[in-house]
Amino acid sequence: MKNRNLKEQLQYLKYAMFHPFDGFYEIKYRGKGSALIALAILVLYGIMQCISYQYTGFVMNMNAIFQMNSISIFISALSVFLLFTVSNWTITTLFNGKGNMRDIFIVLGYSVVPMLLLNGVTVVISNFVITEEVIIVRSLQGIGVVWFVFILLAGLCIIHEYSFAVNIKTLLATAVAAFIIVFLGILFFSLMERMYYFVVSVAREMVRRIH
Amino acid sequence: MEKKSLLILLVFLLVFLPTRVYAADGKSYDYDGYTYNYWWNAVESPAAFQLDTVIDEADMGGIKVQGFNDVATSEDGHIFLVDTLESRVNITDQNGSFIKSLKVIRDADNKIVIDESGAQLVFNAPEGVFYQEKNKELYIADTGAERIVVLDGSDYTLKRVIKKPENMAGVSEFRPSKIVVDSADRIYVVVQSSYEGIIELNPDGTFSRYFGVNSPSVNFLDYFWKSISSDRQKEQMKKTFAPAFNNVALDSDGFVYAVTFDAAAEHMVFRLNSGGKNVLREEGNTFVIGDIHKMNLNEQSQFVDVAVKDYGTYAVLDKYKGRIFLYDFDGQLLNAFGSLGKTKGSFSMPTGITWSGDNLVVTDSALKCAYILKPTDFGKAALQASKSYYYGNWDEALVQFENILKLNANYEVAYVGIGKNYLMKDDFKKAMYYFKLGNNRAFYSKAYNGHRGEVLQENFGIIAVIFVSFITLILYTEVRYHKKESGHK
Numbered sequence: 001m002k003n004r005n006l007k008e009q010l011q012y013l014k015y016a017m018f019h020p021f022d023g024f025y026e027i028k029y030r031g032k033g034s035a036l037i038a039l040a041i042l043v044l045y046g047i048m049q050c051i052s053y054q055y056t057g058f059v060m061n062m063n064a065i066f067q068m069n070s071i072s073i074f075i076s077a078l079s080v081f082l083l084f085t086v087s088n089w090t091i092t093t094l095f096n097g098k099g100n101m102r103d104i105f106i107v108l109g110y111s112v113v114p115m116l117l118l119n120g121v122t123v124v125i126s127n128f129v130i131t132e133e134v135i136i137v138r139s140l141q142g143i144g145v146v147w148f149v150f151i152l153l154a155g156l157c158i159i160h161e162y163s164f165a166v167n168i169k170t171l172l173a174t175a176v177a178a179f180i181i182v183f184l185g186i187l188f189f190s191l192m193e194r195m196y197y198f199v200v201s202v203a204r205e206m207v208r209r210i211h
Numbered sequence: 212m213e214k215k216s217l218l219i220l221l222v223f224l225l226v227f228l229p230t231r232v233y234a235a236d237g238k239s240y241d242y243d244g245y246t247y248n249y250w251w252n253a254v255e256s257p258a259a260f261q262l263d264t265v266i267d268e269a270d271m272g273g274i275k276v277q278g279f280n281d282v283a284t285s286e287d288g289h290i291f292l293v294d295t296l297e298s299r300v301n302i303t304d305q306n307g308s309f310i311k312s313l314k315v316i317r318d319a320d321n322k323i324v325i326d327e328s329g330a331q332l333v334f335n336a337p338e339g340v341f342y343q344e345k346n347k348e349l350y351i352a353d354t355g356a357e358r359i360v361v362l363d364g365s366d367y368t369l370k371r372v373i374k375k376p377e378n379m380a381g382v383s384e385f386r387p388s389k390i391v392v393d394s395a396d397r398i399y400v401v402v403q404s405s406y407e408g409i410i411e412l413n414p415d416g417t418f419s420r421y422f423g424v425n426s427p428s429v430n431f432l433d434y435f436w437k438s439i440s441s442d443r444q445k446e447q448m449k450k451t452f453a454p455a456f457n458n459v460a461l462d463s464d465g466f467v468y469a470v471t472f473d474a475a476a477e478h479m480v481f482r483l484n485s486g487g488k489n490v491l492r493e494e495g496n497t498f499v500i501g502d503i504h505k506m507n508l509n510e511q512s513q514f515v516d517v518a519v520k521d522y523g524t525y526a527v528l529d530k531y532k533g534r535i536f537l538y539d540f541d542g543q544l545l546n547a548f549g550s551l552g553k554t555k556g557s558f559s560m561p562t563g564i565t566w567s568g569d570n571l572v573v574t575d576s577a578l579k580c581a582y583i584l585k586p587t588d589f590g591k592a593a594l595q596a597s598k599s600y601y602y603g604n605w606d607e608a609l610v611q612f613e614n615i616l617k618l619n620a621n622y623e624v625a626y627v628g629i630g631k632n633y634l635m636k637d638d639f640k641k642a643m644y645y646f647k648l649g650n651n652r653a654f655y656s657k658a659y660n661g662h663r664g665e666v667l668q669e670n671f672g673i674i675a676v677i678f679v680s681f682i683t684l685i686l687y688t689e690v691r692y693h694k695k696e697s698g699h700k
Contacts, residue, residue, distance in 0.1 A: 058647055059656045064250045128663070208593035 002130050009034045016062055016110050019152035027110070029158050038109020038170050042081055046074040048133035052119055057127035081108055087177035088170070092160050097169050099159035111148050118144030159190055240372055242548035244589075246622065247497045249650035251505070254621045258548035259537055259590030262556040266307040267580035274301065274312045279574035279581050280388065280561040281516075283349075284399060285342040285364065289347065290572055292581055293563075298334040302367075305567055307583055311367060313351075313621070319368045332369070334360070339389040339401075341700070351398065352387035358484045359387050359398070359416075373398070376418035381407045387599065391461045399467055401459050402662065406452040409459060409469065423469060423487040427451050428477040451475065458514075458563075463521035466490070472513030479514050480527055480538075490634045494649070495543030496623065501529050501536050502547075512536070518565045522601040524594065526564055526571060531541055533558035535573070535584075539597045543624055546593060556582065569594060586654040589618045596628060634658050 013031040016023030027033035028156050048071040066182055082155045085108060099107075122137045122144075159168050214281060227636025228334035240643050244258035271536045277296035284290050288305035298311040316324045318334040319383040324332040335355030342349050347364035350498070359373040374384035383405040399422060408421040429451065454473030456462065461467060469481040480499045482491035493499050503648035512529035519525040523540025533551035538544055560576035566572075569591070571584040587596055612628040619625075626649030633642035634654065639662035646655035 012485055062652075129652060130660045130663070204627065 008032065010149060013113065017113055017151065020151045021158060024107060024155040027106060033106040035105055038106045038172060041109045041116065045112050046077040046137055048116055048119050049073050051076040052123045055123055057075055057129060059131055060126045060137065083178050083181060084108060087181055088152040088174045090171050091173045091177050096161035098160065103182055107152065107159055111151035111155055115144040150188040162176055169200040216552055217360055244546045246544050246546060246550040249496050251497060251503050255643040256619050257587060258544060258547065259546035259593055260584035261584060261587050262582055263570065263585040264307040265580050265581040266303060266583065270309050271301060272308055272309045276579045278579055279338045279562065280307060280576050282565045282572050282574045282581060283340045283342045283447040284565050284567040285573060286344055288567065290567060291340045291342060292574060293337050295336050295338055295341045300337060300340055313367055316369045316624045324369050334471060339387065341390045341392055343392045345394050346398060350390050352390040354386050354388055357385050369503055373412065373416040376412060379418040381421060383407050389458045391467065392460045393461055393465050399459055401456050403457060404455045406455055409456055423481060423483040424453050426477055427453055427475045460518045462519040462523065468519050468525065470514035470517045472515065474511065480517060491542060492540060493542040495541055497544055499538055499542050501527065502532060509557045515562055516564045518571065519668060520566050521675050522598045524597045528564040528573065529560050533561055536565065545597065546622060558585050589615065600628060605635055608632060619675055627651045627654065630654060635662065
């Protein structure tokens with residue numbers, strides 16, 4: 001039973017890739033989506049970012065591989081999506097969006113699939129191209145990005161029950177919200193750092209006095 | 212017991228001997244060099260030059276030295292050093308031994324020349340000097356007296372004096388500071404802080420034109436404010452002037468090299484063609500800007516002089532950090548070295564640089580001396596490789612590049628050089644290996660193209676089979692699909 005369920009969910013993933021409006025309607029209102037699959041896709045995307053950093057062909061790869069940090073690549077790839085999910089949710093709750101956080105996460109995860117697949121293809125192809133052919137690989141990547149944006153816009157429209165114009169407005173507001181979240185995050189962490197060093201220095205002072 | 216002390220002695224020797232050998236083998240250089248790699252990180256390298264001779268007052272036979280402002284050399288090895296404050300031009304041979312000092316000018320009959328006001332013709336704060344090989348003439352930019360003095364190159368007697376041309380246009384004052392003369396006897400004069408370009412004079416001393424106007428780089432923010440401000444506001448704004456050149460040199464093909472250190476300039480080093488356009492090649496990992504300033508624009512190198520070798524390798528002198536940057540004709544940084552300081556060999560306010568054979572002569576206006584720098588083993592190999600590469604002697608270049616790699620395995624230029632050699636011989640796999648080590652994508656792609664062609668040719672049969680079967684598979688599935696579809700209907 002569970003197996004069949006997973007198979008069905010994967011079929012709806014494929015359906016959402018090519019028919020995003022219908023697909024996400026089914027996913028939202030008939031419960032055909034899975035947050036777990038979305039999470040798995042995002043994790044795969046993070047891994048794909050690491051792979052493409054290292055294994056993109058030499059002609060196209062401008063990265064300094066000797067200073068590669070796969071953990072930071074992975075985390076920075078995923079944190080963008082997390083940030084988007086949180087900030088889009090905060091904004092759409094204010095703008096009467098019908099989607100909850102799980103819906104947003106599923107839409108995001110599902111819409112990454114074409115980009116993920118095309119990235120995989122381009123990493124392989126990039127090992128067999130010369131400078132003149134780089135443009136082909138780049139346009140393949142471009143198709144992946146455009147596809148991703150299209151599915152994301154369609155999916156958000158469906159789950160929030162928005163018109164296209166409102167959707168764009170909320171996305172702009174999402175960018176502002178994301179900026180504020182990042183700002184607060186940096187503020188928080190720098191204050192925490194100061195507090196930490198304050199406590200540490202007080203503790204050190206005390207240890208010295210006691211001795 | 213004896214064994215133990217022997218052992219201690221052995222350990223002692225093993226620890227201390229190698230360092231002593233290292234210090235005495237002539238490979239510990241005065242300067243620390245570096246280059247920039249593909250990612251613009253500084254990479255340590257041996258310096259290309261080391262201090263050989265210091266020319267100071269003690270060598271000058273009792274003539275006072277205040278600090279040299281410019282230097283020129285002739286092919287027979289004479290070095291001409293301009294001392295602006297003392298108003299003298301001191302002449303030494305290539306080893307720095309004093310020959311003559313010029314202050315009062317004599318004519319061919321060994322009489323002191325009298326100018327039109329009845330005074331003796333003496334230098335007044337000269338700032339530049341140039342030796343023209345073709346006519347064996349010594350040109351001196353006599354800045355304070357606003358004239359150019361031309362002397363005979365062998366006995367240093369007066370040939371002629373060039374004053375401000377009567378037909379000179381523009382607002383620049385005629386205070387010649389630096390000067391070069393090409394093989395067609397055209398005189399290129401740099402006037403400090405002139406935004407009209409280099410003054411070009413005809414061989415007879417009449418004004419020809421302004422040459423090579425330097426375009427300023429426009430700040431986007433400034434551009435925005437200027438575009439929305441009124442005419443009256445514009446009047447009160449700071450004007451954007453074309454940055455001034457502050458030094459010139461001449462290469463063997465007759466191109467004029469010029470440098471500027473104006474922070475507003477788009478380029479720092481210029482190779483001007485006869486139309487005054489910049490045709491400097493900047494094909495290296497970095498642009499020809501000296502030190503790379505990733506964040507702070509105020510920390511960019513300030514080039515005061517450039518010296519060009521006949522195979523296109525040039526050295527530029529940076530007064531901001533007292534460094535010498537060596538570039539090849541492609542604009543690839545070969546080496547950077549030198550520093551500001553008070554110790555022997557470091558610079559205080561460097562002003563001029565020129566080649567004397569394979570040596571460099573560097574002047575400094577604050578130190579009362581000039582330095583002759585001679586290439587180190589690394590520098591010799593780098594110059595030789597650059598020369599062979601320029602003239603297309605590939606095999607010799609390969610040998611030199613391999614020598615360089617023994618001295619500096621972090622040297623991308625050498626890897627690329629070796630790669631190019633293998634590419635010429637159609638040895639694509641080796642070429643790819645070296646281009647990868649040298650981080651050169653463009654040439655790697657060329658080599659890979661060749662390699663891919665070879666592989667495709669060798670395995671043409673297999674590839675054709677795969678391709679044909681792929682097409683058949685597609686056709687087969689299409690046909691089956693359509694049959695199924697029509698069957699349903």
